[in-house]
Amino acid sequence: MSRVGKKPVALPAGVEVALDGQRVRVRGPQGELAHEVHPAIRIQHADGEIRVERPGDQPEYRALHGLTRALIQNMVVGVTEGYRRTLEITGTGYRAQLRGESLVLNVGFSHPVELSPLPGVAFEVETPTRIHVSGIDKQKVGQQAALVRRVRPPEPYRGKGIRYRGEVVRLRAGKAKK
Numbered sequence: 001m002s003r004v005g006k007k008p009v010a011l012p013a014g015v016e017v018a019l020d021g022q023r024v025r026v027r028g029p030q031g032e033l034a035h036e037v038h039p040a041i042r043i044q045h046a047d048g049e050i051r052v053e054r055p056g057d058q059p060e061y062r063a064l065h066g067l068t069r070a071l072i073q074n075m076v077v078g079v080t081e082g083y084r085r086t087l088e089i090t091g092t093g094y095r096a097q098l099r100g101e102s103l104v105l106n107v108g109f110s111h112p113v114e115l116s117p118l119p120g121v122a123f124e125v126e127t128p129t130r131i132h133v134s135g136i137d138k139q140k141v142g143q144q145a146a147l148v149r150r151v152r153p154p155e156p157y158r159g160k161g162i163r164y165r166g167e168v169v170r171l172r173a174g175k176a177k178k
Contacts, residue, residue, distance in 0.1 A: 005065030008049040009073050012080055017045050024050075024072060028079030030136045031120075035075060041068050078136040085145035087131045091160035094152075095128035103131065107152040107162065115151070118144050130165075 011017060018025040024043060025034045037043060041064055042053045050072055054065040077083075089096060094107045103123045105113045117123055121135040121144045133145045145164070154161035154169040163169060 003066075005052055005054065005062075005069045007069065008051050009069060009076055011048050011050065011076060015076060015080060017050060019043055019045055024075070026072070026075040026079050028076070030079045030082050033075040033078055033137060035071055037068055038064050041065065043068075043072075074138045078138055082134060082136050083138045083141040084132055084134040085141055086165035087133065087145060087148055087162055088165055089129040089131070089162050090154065091152075091158075094160070094162075096125050096131050097128065098123060098125050103148065105148075105151055105162075108160070109152075113151050115148060131162075 012028075015026065015028040018027070022037045022039055022041075022043075023034060024037055025032065040055050040061060042055075044051045044053065052065060052069040052072070054061040089105075089107065091108065094105075096106075097104050099114070101117055101123070103115045103117070103125070105115070107113065115123075117133075118135075118140050120137055121133060121140050124132040124134065126132060131148065133141055133148065135141045135144075149162045149164065152161045154163045154167075156169065156172045157174055159169050159171055
């Protein structure tokens with residue numbers, strides 16, 4: 001049995017779960033999220049926890065078992081605490097600023113790049129070189145952070161660009177001098 005799938009999802013105080021057929025709705029202090037579960041997977045809600053069960057031991061059911069439990073856990077964490085990804089900008093003259101809800105990046109192009117957030121995601125600029133992407137949906141926060149990083153990924157010779165906080169960029173040696 002899946003180690004991830006067989007663990008119950010504990011529901012903290014203030015979190016409500018509604019099961020409507022194969023649709024799971026989780027509501028908490030930060031907001032509400034919903035997910036459509038695969039028809040073969042069964043969800044049970046009792047005693048302040050959610051259990052995920054699968055019909056058999058076939059590889060596809062085993063994969064769906066752990067996946068479904070992880071998605072529900074991510075929904076519970078999202079509506080209670082929320083998710084946040086931090087990006088750092090490295091490079092001379094590279095900076096970010098907010099214009100309304102949009103993020104404006106000056107990262108070495110002839111023009112500034114303006115990015116609007118996905119629904120349910122917000123930008124926060126702590127310093128001109130540090131950006132926070134936050135929201136309640138883990139998938140959307142990760143997607144938005146990847147879209148910001150894609151504007152100017154870190155290059156391997158000087159390390160300039162946009163990177164995740166804590167990401168290590170291995171620098172390559174340049175040309176050898178004579």
